[in-house]
Amino acid sequence: MMALGDREAASAAGGPERHVPVLLSEVLEWLDPKPGEVIVDGTFGAGGYTRAILAKGARVVGIDRDPDAISAGRALEEDSDGALMLVSGQFSDLESHARSSGFDAVDGVVLDLGVSSMQLDEAERGFSFLRDGPLDMRMEQAGPSAADVVNELPVRDLIRIIGLLGEEKRATSVAHAIDAARKEKQFDRTLQLADLIEKVLGRSPKKAQIHPATRTFQALRIYVNGELHQAAEALGAAERILRPGGRLVLVSFHSLEDRIVKRFFQDRTRTRGGGSRHMPEEEVPPATFELLTRKAVEAKAEETAGNPRSRSAKLRAGRRTDAPARVMDVHAAGVPRLAEYQGLGG
Incomplete structure (x- = not known):
């Protein structure tokens, strides 16, 4: 995590910011959903981003690996008149989830990485070190x-x-x-x-x-x-499913996540390779994204005052070009080489 302060402690333990979507206005600015477009909200959670996207007239494929989040979101799905399609699954599989929902290409993907405040707030989920509960942590x-x-x-x-x-x-x-x-x-x-x-x-x-x-x-x-593997795989999936001009918006909460997102955009927006007078310039594949945010976007003071979780949030965004998607190397993107994240003894 970043230099840990009250922002990380509040985020890790849960707090009064329950159900408040982080950087909502900034997410909408860079995602720019329009009537009739299709947006994948890969981390549906309590539906904060999805509600705002639906209000803009776009359709949403909402994905969440937490069955509680899907169950809680069914009422919104029913009230959406077909504009929201909820999918139970991992956001690393967002490409296949979008296709199974009937969309071979989408106009935007938004991901709020990390654990949600509603999971942290439930002691029985076992995420919090300030609330006694079973040592669980499984999303x-x-x-x-x-x-x-x-x-x-x-x-x-x-x-x-x-x-x-x-x-x-x-x-x-x-x-x-x-x-x-x-x-x-x-x-x-x-x-x-x-x-x-x-x-x-x-x-x-x-x-x-x-x-x-x-x-x-x-x-x-x-x-x-397996959060870091999930994040890296989701970047590759977004690259494959976004149509030219589609927007990818990611909100991360600690340095490990942000490093993966930053490295991905640096690689995918690069147009020239390194070189010197002694070595020829390396050949670089066509850029698959145009960078929309030159540096990470952070929450304004008004938001951080009322929502401690937003203090560590960083938003990065890019726009898809028409270049072919590339193979995703999760370790090159910054995922540490450990035993398999899913399953003991891997």
């Missing part, structure tokens, strides 16, 4: 949980996960403490793990507002849900 409510990871993975893997995905400098200390504790009692509650991490790391007087478990919980959540 799809299926497959291996955070408890499975913490209790079963070798120490060396825990060190890599916590160090790379949580950017925790003391990952080795945390992993060995987890290993020692799980030999006495298996982990099954969020506060059980959070309290252990706090004992290991302590609290810095300079960062008193940051819970010591923030980075480890982030790492576990990303690993359990």
